[in-house]
Amino acid sequence: xxxxxxxxxxxCDLPWIIEYDESxxxxxxxxxxxxxxxxxxxxxxxxxxxxxxxxxNKCEKVLIIKQNISLDNYCTGCxxxxxxxxxxxxxxxxxxxxxxxxxYRAKKxxxxxxxxxxxxxxxxxxxxxxxxxxxxxxxxPSLDATRHTFEIKTPFGRVLSADKLNFEVKNGKVxxxxxxxxNSWIYPVIFGDMSIGAVSWRMWxxxxxxxxxxxxxxxxxxxxxxGEGGIPTSLLKxxxxxxxxxxxASGHFGWNRIIExxxxxxxxxxxxxxKIGQGAKPGDGGLLMASKVARYxxxxxxxxxxxxxxPPTHQGLYSIEESVQKMFLSMNAAxxxxxxxxxxxxxxxxxxxxxNNLLRDPYNIVGGFFLDGLAGGTxxxxxxxxxxxxxxxxxxxxxxxxxxxxxxxxxxxxxFAGGGLGQTGSFAADVFKxxxxxxxxxxxxxxxxxxxxxxxNDIGKCNSCNTGKCPAGIATQDKCLVSRLDVDTVAQNLVNxxxxxxxxxxxxxxxxxxxxLPIGRSDALITVDKHISNRLEIQYAC
Amino acid sequence: MCRIGAIKSKNKVHPSLALKLMRSxxxxxxxxxxxxxxxxxxxxxxxxxxxxxxxxxxxxxxxRITEDILQGLGFSRVMQWSPDINNKKNLKIEAMQNYIxxxxxxxxxxxxxxxxxxxxxLIDTALKIRTALEKTNSGYIYSFWPDTLTLKEIGSxxxxxxxxxxxxxxxxxxxxxxxxxxxxxxxxxxxxxxxxPFFLEGYxxxxxxxxxxxxxxxxxxxxxxxxxxxxxxxxxCLLYTxxxxxxxxxxxxxxxxxxxxxxxxxEIIKRKDKDTLLRIKASLANLxxxxxxxxxxxxxxxxxxxxxxxxxxxxxxxGKNDNMVIMTSEVIGINDVMPDRNISDDIYPSENExxxxxxxxxxxxxxQ
Numbered sequence: 001x002x003x004x005x006x007x008x009x010x011x012c013d014l015p016w017i018i019e020y021d022e023s024x025x026x027x028x029x030x031x032x033x034x035x036x037x038x039x040x041x042x043x044x045x046x047x048x049x050x051x052x053x054x055x056x057n058k059c060e061k062v063l064i065i066k067q068n069i070s071l072d073n074y075c076t077g078c079x080x081x082x083x084x085x086x087x088x089x090x091x092x093x094x095x096x097x098x099x100x101x102x103x104y105r106a107k108k109x110x111x112x113x114x115x116x117x118x119x120x121x122x123x124x125x126x127x128x129x130x131x132x133x134x135x136x137x138x139x140x141p142s143l144d145a146t147r148h149t150f151e152i153k154t155p156f157g158r159v160l161s162a163d164k165l166n167f168e169v170k171n172g173k174v175x176x177x178x179x180x181x182x183n184s185w186i187y188p189v190i191f192g193d194m195s196i197g198a199v200s201w202r203m204w205x206x207x208x209x210x211x212x213x214x215x216x217x218x219x220x221x222x223x224x225x226x227g228e229g230g231i232p233t234s235l236l237k238x239x240x241x242x243x244x245x246x247x248x249a250s251g252h253f254g255w256n257r258i259i260e261x262x263x264x265x266x267x268x269x270x271x272x273x274x275k276i277g278q279g280a281k282p283g284d285g286g287l288l289m290a291s292k293v294a295r296y297x298x299x300x301x302x303x304x305x306x307x308x309x310x311p312p313t314h315q316g317l318y319s320i321e322e323s324v325q326k327m328f329l330s331m332n333a334a335x336x337x338x339x340x341x342x343x344x345x346x347x348x349x350x351x352x353x354x355x356n357n358l359l360r361d362p363y364n365i366v367g368g369f370f371l372d373g374l375a376g377g378t379x380x381x382x383x384x385x386x387x388x389x390x391x392x393x394x395x396x397x398x399x400x401x402x403x404x405x406x407x408x409x410x411x412x413x414x415x416f417a418g419g420g421l422g423q424t425g426s427f428a429a430d431v432f433k434x435x436x437x438x439x440x441x442x443x444x445x446x447x448x449x450x451x452x453x454x455x456x457n458d459i460g461k462c463n464s465c466n467t468g469k470c471p472a473g474i475a476t477q478d479k480c481l482v483s484r485l486d487v488d489t490v491a492q493n494l495v496n497x498x499x500x501x502x503x504x505x506x507x508x509x510x511x512x513x514x515x516x517l518p519i520g521r522s523d524a525l526i527t528v529d530k531h532i533s534n535r536l537e538i539q540y541a542c
Numbered sequence: 543m544c545r546i547g548a549i550k551s552k553n554k555v556h557p558s559l560a561l562k563l564m565r566s567x568x569x570x571x572x573x574x575x576x577x578x579x580x581x582x583x584x585x586x587x588x589x590x591x592x593x594x595x596x597x598x599x600x601x602x603x604x605x606r607i608t609e610d611i612l613q614g615l616g617f618s619r620v621m622q623w624s625p626d627i628n629n630k631k632n633l634k635i636e637a638m639q640n641y642i643x644x645x646x647x648x649x650x651x652x653x654x655x656x657x658x659x660x661x662x663x664l665i666d667t668a669l670k671i672r673t674a675l676e677k678t679n680s681g682y683i684y685s686f687w688p689d690t691l692t693l694k695e696i697g698s699x700x701x702x703x704x705x706x707x708x709x710x711x712x713x714x715x716x717x718x719x720x721x722x723x724x725x726x727x728x729x730x731x732x733x734x735x736x737x738x739p740f741f742l743e744g745y746x747x748x749x750x751x752x753x754x755x756x757x758x759x760x761x762x763x764x765x766x767x768x769x770x771x772x773x774x775x776x777x778x779c780l781l782y783t784x785x786x787x788x789x790x791x792x793x794x795x796x797x798x799x800x801x802x803x804x805x806x807x808x809e810i811i812k813r814k815d816k817d818t819l820l821r822i823k824a825s826l827a828n829l830x831x832x833x834x835x836x837x838x839x840x841x842x843x844x845x846x847x848x849x850x851x852x853x854x855x856x857x858x859x860x861g862k863n864d865n866m867v868i869m870t871s872e873v874i875g876i877n878d879v880m881p882d883r884n885i886s887d888d889i890y891p892s893e894n895e896x897x898x899x900x901x902x903x904x905x906x907x908x909x910q
Contacts, residue, residue, distance in 0.1 A: 140752030140833040141855065148853065151806045155824040162791055162825045167818070172794045175818055183824055185807045408765025411827055513754040513833045515852065520828070523757040 009069050009107075015098040015460055016075040018067040024089035027063055031081035031090050036469040036481050039068050039075035040090075065090060071104050078455050078462040078471040094460070101383065112383040113289070115465025115475060116456045117420075117446065118280065118375060118390075125375075125423060126394040126532055127430050133526030133541055136513035145503070145510040152505055153221065154440040154517055156271060157183030157340030157367040159412050181364050182340050184270065187214075187222040188441030188517060189431060189501065190416065191448055191494075193247050193273060193344070195229025195254075197288050197297040197308075198379030198465070200482040203452055203474045203490065210494035212240045220498060223270045225443065228286050228310065230254015230300040236261040241269050245342075248331065249275035250285050251310030253301040262334075271340040271367065272331045276314070276323075279372030279393065279419040281385035282346030285310035289380055291468030294477035320357045328365045342368025347396040347419065355400045359409050368414050370443060371397055375420020375458075377446045379475060380466030393419040394437065398536045401438025401520060410520060414440035422447035423458065427497075428504035437536060438520045449474055451497050452490045544750040546723050546738060547870035548838040550846050550899055554584030554716035555866075557693075561703045563868065563875045564724040568699070573634070576702040576724050577694035577737040579685065579746050580717035582844050586623055587691065587717075590645040593620060594664055597692040598671075599638035599734065600681025607674050608642070608681070615667055616649025623715075625693075625706045635697030635705050638681065643691055665743060665769050672771075682734045685741045691717070694737045699724040719840055721746055736774035740781045743769065743789065744842030747781030750856050750871050751835030759783070762828035766790075780837050783829045788841060795847060796908050797822065799896040802831045803852040805910060838869050846899035854893035860905075861888050867899045 011017060018040055032040055043066035049058040067075060075092050082091040104112050136142040143150075158181035167174040191211060196204045211224040228249035235241060236258060246269045248255060277283065288297075288308040298305060314327060331341045343366060345354055351371060358366040373393025378386065397417045404410040417439040421430040423446070431442050446454075453472045456462035465475035473485035509515065512524045526541040527533050533540035545567040547560060560578050583591065594617070600608060612619075623643045652660055668686040675681040684692035695702045703709045723738040738748035753759065756776035763770040763782045767790060770782040780802065787798045804823040810816050834855030839847045848858060848869050860869045861876035863883045868876050873888065891897050894910040 136752075136754065136833070140754060143853075149806070153807050155827070159824045159827075160821075162822070165821055165825060167791075167793070167821075169792060169794065172796075173815065173818075174793050174797060175815075176821065180821060183820070185820070185824075405761045405765075408762065410762065411824075513752070515832060516830060518755075518758075518832075520758050520761065521755065 009071065009103055011067055011069055012095065012097060013099040013103050014067075014069070014074050015095055015100045016077040016092040017095045018065070018075055018081070019091050019093050020065050021089045022062070022064055024087040025065065026087060028086065030084040030086070031065060034080040034084045034471070036080070036471045036476070036478070037076055037078070037464065037467070038073040040065050040081060041068055042066070071100075071107055074100065076462045076464045077460065078464070080471040113287075113380055113466045114383045114386050114463050115378060115380050115467070116454075116463030117377050117458050118386050125420075126392060127433050128424055128426075129529045129532055130433050130525050130527045130538070131541075132432065132508055132512060132524055133539065134524045135511045140513050143510040143513060143515060145506040148510065148515060150506050150509055151516045152188060152502060153185045154188045154519070155183055155411075155414055156186045156223070156342070156440075157181060157414070158364050159183060159414065160364060161409070161412065179337070181367060182338050183367070184340065185221065186270070186441070187220050188435065189498065190223050190225055190245065190441065190443040192225030192245065192418075192443040192445065193227040193275070194379070194445050194448075195227030195247075195288075196231075196300060197229040197292055197477070198227060199449075199475055200470075200473055200477060200485060201296065202482050202485045202487045203449075206452065206485070206487045206490035206494065207448065208235065208240070208244075209487065209491040210498070211243045213491065213495050214498055215243050218495065218499065220502060222498060225273055226254070228253050228275060229288075229297070230257055232300070233257055233261050237264050237266065239267050241265065242267040244269050245271040245273050247273045247275055249310050250312070250314045251308065253303065253308070253310070256302050257300060268335050268339050271342055272334070273342050273344050273368075273370060274327055274331060275344045277344070277346035277348070277372070278378060279346045279374050279376035279390055280378035281381040282348055282374075282390050283312055284381065284385050285312045287380040287466070289466050289468060292477050297477060320354065329363070332365050340367030341365060342370055342416075344370035344372060347371050347373045347391040347393050349391065351391070351396050352399050352403045355413070356403055359404060359407065359413055366413055368416055369400065370416045370418065371400060373417070373419025375423060376418055377449070378465070393417050394434070395535055397434060397439055398437045402537065405520070410438070411440070416441045416443055418443040418445070420446065422450070428501045429508065431501070432505060432508040433525060436518050436521045436524050438522070440519055447497075448494065451493050452485065544723060544725050544738065545871040545875070546721075546748045546750045546836070546838055547868065547875060548719070548721045548748070548840070548846050549866065549868050550719050550844075550903065551866040552718070552903060553865055554718050555720065556711035556716050557708050557720055557722070558703070558711045559879055560720045560722035561699065561708055563870060563879050564699065564722055566874045566878045567870070567872045568724065573698045574725050574732060575694070575696045575737050576699035576722070577739060578692070578720055578722035579739045579741055580691045580715075580720050581689060581746065581840055582718040583689050583691060584716040584718070585714040586621075587645065587689070590621060591689045593645050593647060594686055594688055595690055596642060596644045596646060596683070597685045597690070598642050598681055598683040599640065599695070600642065600675065601639045603678060604675050604681030605640050605642060607678065608671050608683070611667065611671050611674060612646060615663075616651060617646040617667070619644055620647050621645040628704055628707050630704070633697070633701040633705050635695060635701050637695065637705060641693070661743060669768060669771070687741070687744060690741065690744070692741055694734045696732060696734065719844060719846070721748055721838065721840060723748055731774070733774055735772050738775070738777060740775075740778050742781060742785050745781060745785045745789065746840040747777070747784055747837060749777035749780055749835055749837050750858070751777065751837075751851065752833045753777060753779055753831045753835055754833035755831050758828050759831070780831060780835070781839070784839050786829070795841070795845075795898060796896055796910070798847075799849050799910050801826045801829050802837075802849065803893075803910070804830055836871070844901045848891055848897040850891055850893055850895070852893055859888055859890055860897060861885070862903070862905070865903075867903055867905070869897075869899075
């Protein structure tokens with residue numbers, strides 16, 4: 001009788017099981033070459049030649065594809081093997097009885113790291129339970145999405161109330177008499193904020209190309225946030241930097257180069273985003289595993305090849321007042337108060353307090369409040385953070401907006417929301433609904449990656465951005481894997497997607513009779529969920 | 543769709559003219575009410591132009607509550623006028639018990655008060671009366687301001703005219719400016735406060751339209767000024783914005799247009815005044831209107847103004863002769879009351895225009 005080895009890892013413990021049809025396999029080797037996780041390998045096994053009991057010991061050796069049983073090299077379900085197989089001989093099948101997360105911790109005495117998305121999205125999405133229910137009909141006509149003009153732009157930067165503009169009335173005209181905080185008008189969707197390092201140089205370049213093209217050719221003033229990982233010097237010194245929002249986070253990665261390049265910059269960046277927190281792993285700093293710290297990442301960031309952990313908070317800032325005085329003032333001063341400086345925080349029960357403090361700051365130097373919900377993605381995180389910390393974006397955005405309304409200060413610090421937008425395939429609808437709930441705009445990462453070819457999902461498929469083995473060439477610095485990503489195609493798809501989104505936004509603005517963004521127009525929304533109705537203060541419908 | 547009208551005349555005119563102006567536009571209303579505001583009064587009120595004139599409708603209890611408040615604050619009655627009621631049968635009107643039009647003297651302590659102090663007293667008093675009447679559901683205060691008379695009632699405009707004997711002109715009840723609407727606001731509840739024209743501190747406004755940014759406007763205005771209250775109609779928001787821009791911020795009238803229908807960014811950046819307009823567009827984004835709207839307004843300087851939404855989705859026409867200017871929704875109304883004018887002088891404002899009729903009836907057409 002064979003010994004049963006209970007405490008050894010078994011195929012049945014892994015999250016995905018390889019289904020392999022020996023009869024179809026032509027042993028071309030494409031699947032093993034394509035698998036960036038080394039989850040499968042060629043193997044030689046013995047097979048009985050015949051089932052006849054009269055032909056004893058008649059065996060043969062055959063070549064097959066075998067699944068690795070390993071905590072490090074395991075199948076993530078990415079599907080690349082099936083993708084390349086010419087004969088449909090192999091595929092990954094989800095294992096409902098998987099015990100990987102238990103086994104990993106039990107064997108490694110370490111927390112499990114993941115990338116991509118949270119994998120415990122068991123609740124239905126709030127945004128999907130909201131509809132646009134206030135349709136213009138007889139009392140006011142709907143607009144025509146294809147014939148009428150629409151303005152899809154939003155302010156970015158601190159907005160002062162009219163009585164604080166210090167306008168002078170002279171000869172029937174009003175004119176500014178004082179220097180006012182920097183403020184620009186941008187498209188309400190921001191590509192962000194994924195660093196060179198978290199994503200491959202090709203992915204980052206594709207986003208930058210799409211951003212420039214949308215601005216210069218399509219007339220859509222979209223902005224891209226660099227993420228905390230610096231920006232190529234050549235881009236800093238080019239005129240295209242005006243479309244880039246430079247991020248600074250607690251690791252300050254990449255800022256040496258930015259500071260060195262400042263004297264040679266011909267244009268100002270679109271803004272600066274101070275990252276305090278992130279929705280996917282609130283209370284945790286950035287994390288870039290050493291496997292992704294390629295040579296050029298080291299150069300841009302000025303670091304050795306090692307795990308790069310940004311501290312969970314900006315060192316030396318003990319209170320929000322200090323934060324405003326030190327960080328925001330120095331960031332404002334960096335570009336001589338010409339560039340909006342915004343803050344990004346993770347949605348949290350404390351978000352309203354932070355927002356209130358910033359609204360009331362007498363220096364008026366906070367130019368945007370980026371609120372990141374728990375469904376947001378990440379390059380790498382401890383699974384415990386990814387799955388169990390955070391706050392949904394929708395109600396917290398609404399809380400912040402209504403807190404501003406309560407003080408008559410809505411719009412003074414533009415709100416940008418992110419975290420899981422487009423999760424169920426309706427990106428434009430998510431954007432529109434969040435705008436109606438009070439957002440000036442949104443920022444998105446996941447949708448961009450999916451447009452680029454990311455094969456992950458919210459129920460455990462792939463999500464291996466942290467490993468450096470991204471099979472789509474998106475979240476890796478491995479040259480072979482990165483070569484799978486075609487920069488021009490990704491850039492083109494991004495442009496196309498934004499053009500489609502732009503039209504779909506018009507298709508939602510038109511029926512509610514809005515030719516400009518309906519920021520805070522929650523009367524346009526209804527929900528069939530009583531709790532959502534009460535919580536968000538929108539109309540209940542049934 | 544509402545039909546609205548505004549008359550400005552060198553000679554003082556009777557509200558019967560407003561009734562006749564609106565009668566032929568009746569297909570556009572639903573027989574649900576009639577309301578008008580008279581400014582720059584003549585006739586019986588000619589000699590009281592500087593004193594506050596209270597216009598309200600109330601039950602007997604509401605009347606008593608109001609009198610108590612006025613007396614308590616030190617106001618004293620100078621003159622009272624009651625409409626000549628024709629209470630014949632089968633009139634379609636939901637009449638109140640009392641209609642009060644009362645000229646009062648300021649409290650003695652205000653003898654040397656500044657204009658601003660007096661205005662503050664009037665708005666505070668009006669709000670106090672309104673709150674007290676609402677608490678007891680005993681009436682409606684429409685205006686409490688010098689040289690201004692307001693009447694609003696629910697019912698058929700024709701019958702309301704008959705009830706108050708407004709069809710026959712006379713020289714007692716006349717003014718140089720009359721704004722009127724022959725309909726209650728029917729998008730929301732039929733309540734008297736929801737009927738156009740609306741009035742606040744010398745500013746008057748009425749709208750044919752649907753302000754789809756009502757919620758945005760309302761949430762913002764609720765915190766801007768104590769007089770911005772009620773919000774029974776989305777159209778009140780336009781009056782409050784006019785008041786905010788012109789009276790509180792003290793900006794010229796054309797900025798009212800820039801606020802409610804701001805130019806698109808791409809147009810603004812080509813202009814010399816782009817710095818100003820971009821700031822206004824951002825700072826007062828919550829006062830932008832959307833949807834189809836034609837706004838007619840009156841300022842304390844006795845000027846009429848007319849603006850339309852940014853896509854010109856609702857009609858309006860301005861007709862004039864040497865003695866009178868009329869702004870209204872449909873030309874048929876002007877044809878009825880001003881048939882001999884030169885129709886080639888009629889103005890059909892565009893989506894970018896602000897029309898100002900100055901006190902001397904001269905016309906300013908300002909392009910945004």
